[in-house]
Amino acid sequence: MAADTLLNDFELPFQLYDVLGTESLTEHAKFSEHSRETFDAVLETANKIATDLFLPHNHIADKNEPQFDGKKVSMINDVKVAFDAFRESGFIAGRYSFEDGGMQLPETVMTAVAGYFMAANPSTTAYPFLTTAAINVISHFASDDIKAAFMPRMLTGExxxxxxxxxxxxxxxxxxxxxxxxxxxxxxxxxxxxxxxxxxxxxxxxxxxxxxxxxxxxxxxxxxxxxxxxxxxxxxxxxxxxxxxxxxxxxxxxxxxxxxxxxxxxxxxxxxxxxxxxxxxxxxxFGLRYMFKMMNEARIAVGFGAAMIGYRGYQYSLDYAKDRTQGRIAPNNKPEDDATAIIQHGDVKRMLLAQKAYSEGGISLCLYGSNLIDRINTCEDETLKNELTELLDLLTPVLKAWPSEYGPKANDLGIQVLGGAGYTREYQAEQFWRDNRLNPIHEGTNGVQ
Ligand SMILES: Cc1cc2nc3c(=O)[nH]c(=O)nc-3n(C[C@H](O)[C@H](O)[C@H](O)COP(=O)(O)OP(=O)(O)OC[C@H]3O[C@@H](n4cnc5c(N)ncnc54)[C@H](O)[C@@H]3O)c2cc1C
CATH class of the missing domain: 2.40.110.20 (Butyryl-CoA Dehydrogenase, subunit A; domain 2)
Structure with missing residues (x-):
């Protein structure tokens, strides 16, 4: 897998279909116009836009921060190009109804979509994702007048x-x-x-x-x-x-x-x-209560983003470990033998496997949380619905805090796998850690969760 591939081909299908049975949501009227094929097409589009337009400027934007001249904020143009592609794809309205101009997609699928963008470029992703979070609040609690004033143009990203x-x-x-x-x-x-x-x-x-x-x-x-x-x-x-x-x-x-x-x-x-x-x-x-009611999705998004940055750091260090050679392992440990790739060393394997476990565990946990939201939204049995809601309420702080605690730990190990190179700004391992270090802090610190 190349370093610019965001997720390997089987990770999401395995989690979505084998673990969670996401296609069974299409049996419910709300998602009946969808199928595994439409879900896959959506994911493929997300992967393509994230890979082609978000990923290439992730490191460039890190080195060229937005500037404020006292009047206007300026930033590299790549951000605008990526943001426009995101909004034109319809993803901002992805989870909203067909009548609202959305794609009426399940939360589980939209979380997976978000994963590609978070892995590719968490900073540029912040612009459309905060818009989605704000729409979520307005759509549930605002008056019809306020909805009419803001929502349609927020759903399109204008x-x-x-x-x-x-x-x-x-x-x-x-x-x-x-x-x-x-x-x-x-x-x-x-x-x-x-x-x-x-x-x-x-x-x-x-x-x-x-x-x-x-x-x-x-x-x-x-x-x-x-x-x-x-x-x-x-x-x-x-x-x-x-x-x-x-x-x-x-x-x-x-x-x-x-x-x-x-x-x-x-x-x-x-x-x-x-x-x-x-x-x-x-x-x-009632303001804080409105905000907190909408926190489930926001907290899952933070946890999932942390897992995805962890996953990207894992893939990046995995690639490096396959290429970088150091030392020799018996029986091929004579000076004239070829040096071995560091991935062969037990301690490097340990660091790679820990990253894999932290990030894939976080991905799985957050997709499970999103799937709970879908099951609650489509459940017709009141008793079961209440049980699922209680489970989601119990898990929400964990969905935010566990991946955001262990995602940066994965990125820390990613730096270690690269050795000295990991500590330099010529490689991206340090940026993954710096980007991910926010996640234990915002959306309610992990201590507070
Ligand atoms: C890059 C970035 C982006 C952000 N984006 C937004 C945004 O878009 N909108 C927004 O409104 N805010 C945003 N925030 C703010 C963020 O939500 C706050 O930083 C966060 O809520 C913590 O508040 P604080 O920084 O004042 O820390 P403090 O509240 O001062 O906390 C400091 C420490 O004390 C601990 N602590 C505090 N209270 C308790 C307690 N009761 N029990 C145990 N421990 C406690 C905390 O866990 C933490 O370790 C952002 C922050 C950053 C850094």
Whole structure:
């Protein structure tokens, strides 16, 4: 297997069909228009776009981070080309219904699709994936007006989305956020506050960016019960829903990170001029509950991404170990014998097998979690549905934390397999580790899980 192949040919089919029996989902009305052939065609397209357009600039984007000149964010053009191909493929709307313009695909298949992109280039993948996460919240909890304003163009990727929770003083403890949203006489809200680390918080890839912002409405209950959720677009919409004037939300700076460097990480300021329009999602004070209800998919995505970066590091170091020669193994250990490939050494085998176990175990675990979501969504027996839901709730922190703990461990072993080369920036092993090191931290630290 070449180093630029994202997954070997049998890994996903084995997990999807032999282990999980994913094609049996097509017996349910929701997925009846699909078959193993349509699932495979979707996966093949994902593999092709990820390999052709995401993979080649993974390392280039790492070395050429996005820049902010005080007015606009710029980045290498490859990101835009890849993002456009992703959105034109329809993957942003992949799990949504045919009526919404989606492909009505099972969560299990969409998780597998995500795997190719996470393995190829986690940074560029952040832009469409955060949009998907934001759509997930809007589609479940927003009013019809807000859905009509934002969802259709988010589903096509004309608008992108963010999740703006964290503040400089409040990360794990969101109860302490200080951002406020003040209700106006006409029923609208003005948002004021600062958010930090917001991924994909500014860029020129889309016509608009819809931030999902946690804020407190003054006078509400204290702690997590007083947190509300607002859609805050970078550009306001005119009455005919066309993109209008700039909203009062500003990029105050880009954050420079250990890894995941191709994705903008932003410090954002809302309402500096007192005129940041926010649109309430659902009811006041239920914001955190809405966010957490949608966390299953987001946490599985983080765990799966960690497993996939682990898997890519494994494949990369496996290739290296087959080519690199050092020493001689008996009986061919005479000085004139050919040096042996390091893959023959017991300790290198140990490191490769550990990477394989960590990453394939993580892949299997997360696909199982996604399959639980599909089974819950298609289950007609209430008792079984409740049992499956309880199992998913129990497993969700594990689905996020186990692969994101062991994915970076796999990448650490990948560096070790390359020896000194693993420690240099001429090889990508160190980038895999740096990119993956985020996963135990975001989407709820592993300690908190
Ligand atoms: C690259 C990157 C991208 C990010 N993207 C986003 C984004 O798009 N949107 C967004 O809103 N946020 C984002 N974040 C923020 C991320 O979610 C937070 O960094 C994370 O929630 C942790 O918060 P913190 O950094 O304030 O750490 P802290 O909360 O200060 O935690 C520090 C340490 O204390 C531990 N700790 C804290 N509380 C407890 C507790 N109760 N029990 C036990 N241990 C505890 C933690 O586990 C951790 O080890 C991103 C962060 C990074 C680095």
């Amino acid at each position: 608008f992108t989305g963010t999740m703006a929770l964290t503040e400089p003083h409040a990360g794990s403890s969101l109860a302490d956020i200080k951002t406020i949203a003040v209700k106006q006489d006409d029923g609208s809200y003005r948002v004021k506050g600062s958010k930090i680390y917001i991924s994909a918080g500014d860029h020129e890839l889309s016509d608009n960016i819809v931030h999902l912002v946690l804020a407190k409405v003054p006078g509400g209950p204290g702690g997590v019960k007083g947190i509300s959720l607002f859609a805050v677009p970078k550009y306001r919409l005119n009455d005919d829903l066309s993109v209008g004037e700039r909203n009062d939300v500003h990029l105050t700076g880009l954050i420079h990170k250990l890894g995941y460097r191709g994705a903008t990480s932003t410090a954002l300021s809302f309402g500096d001029e007192g005129d940041c329009h926010g649109y309430l999602i659902g009811e006041e004070h």
